[in-house]
Amino acid sequence: MNSSNAMYTILIVFSTTTLFFLTADAYLNQPQNLRKVPHQGKRGYYFVQRGGQQHFIEEPTDVTAMAGEDAVFGCSVEHLKGTVSWAKEQTDLLTFKRMVLKDASHYSLEGAGNDYDLVIKGVKASDAGVYNCFVTASGGDESLKSKDAILTVL
Numbered sequence: 001m002n003s004s005n006a007m008y009t010i011l012i013v014f015s016t017t018t019l020f021f022l023t024a025d026a027y028l029n030q031p032q033n034l035r036k037v038p039h040q041g042k043r044g045y046y047f048v049q050r051g052g053q054q055h056f057i058e059e060p061t062d063v064t065a066m067a068g069e070d071a072v073f074g075c076s077v078e079h080l081k082g083t084v085s086w087a088k089e090q091t092d093l094l095t096f097k098r099m100v101l102k103d104a105s106h107y108s109l110e111g112a113g114n115d116y117d118l119v120i121k122g123v124k125a126s127d128a129g130v131y132n133c134f135v136t137a138s139g140g141d142e143s144l145k146s147k148d149a150i151l152t153v154l
Helices: 024-029
Strands: 009-014 017-023 034-038 045-049 055-058 063-065 071-073 076-078 084-088 092-096 107-110 117-120 129-135 149-153
Touching (some): 063 071, 071 149
Parallel strands (some): 063 149
Antiparallel strands (some): 034 045, 055 076, 071 117, 084 092, 129 149
């Protein structure tokens, strides 16, 4: 057997409980794809693949729109475990999951799957400000906050 094709399995065990199987090849050749997580309620750690962590594929960018036009902020999340929401000025919650919480005739969500794009219909001067896409912590993954995206209304 060629040693480069050999597959080894590491079994990580706490007491009598098996927590995780991991191929040695995956661990030795790509350790940056693993993170060490404290095991709650027990001593020790287990490993999870980083590739499975929720993360932004697309974060919103600044938008400039004429009054009366629509403005769209893009947000796309891969490996979503938490809940996506949009807020203005970090305190004014506009959406939660796929529901619009404020004025559904003015705000909407577009996209399916990984996409949670915020659409502001017929922007007004009062819509100008900073918008963020948020993802709540879940399944051992940390919460996410997108970079600030500024809406400028002309």
